Amino acid sequence: MISNDGFLFIEPGGAPTAPIIDDITRAATALLRSATTGSVRYRGQHQCTGRGCNAMSDNADHYICYGKLTSKIVTHSLIVHYVACHRDEVPADALLYLGTLTALAESTQHELTGVRTRETRDGSKVMR
Ligand SMILES: [Zn+2]
Numbered sequence: 455m456i457s458n459d460g461f462l463f464i465e466p467g468g469a470p471t472a473p474i475i476d477d478i479t480r481a482a483t484a485l486l487r488s489a490t491t492g493s494v495r496y497r498g499q500h501q502c503t504g505r506g507c508n509a510m511s512d513n514a515d516h517y518i519c520y521g522k523l524t525s526k527i528v529t530h531s532l533i534v535h536y537v538a539c540h541r542d543e544v545p546a547d548a549l550l551y552l553g554t555l556t557a558l559a560e561s562t563q564h565e566l567t568g569v570r571t572r573e574t575r576d577g578s579k580v581m582r
Pocket residue numbers: 466470502503504507508509535539540
């Protein structure tokens with residue numbers, strides 16, 4: 455969604471689904487990776503508002519090219535998570551836009567889930 459508030463600043467209400475891995479998700483991943491990171495670092499992070507969701511944003515704004523706009527617009531680090539795990543709550547115009555993009559990239563587990571994990575000595579993974 456394009457607005458003065460930026461791209462995909464949504465507040466999901468439902469629980470996250472298993473990640474949907476398709477070209478929409480790959481387009482969001484490539485778009486986020488192409489972003490310019492703002493110089494401001496926030497003291498906190500944003501937690502996804504989805505019911506029971508543990509996804510956390512990073513602490514920066516990200517600026518992306520959007521359509522024919524000559525200036526970049528702001529977005530955040532959870533856009534891949536939103537299109538992968540809260541697809542039914544992503545505005546249709548955002549999905550349509552992502553569907554027009556030709557740059558695609560495979561998402562990391564962290565980009566999909568918004569959860570950073572680390573491996574313990576016994577090989578299991580725990581949230582950081
Ligand atoms: Zn979420």
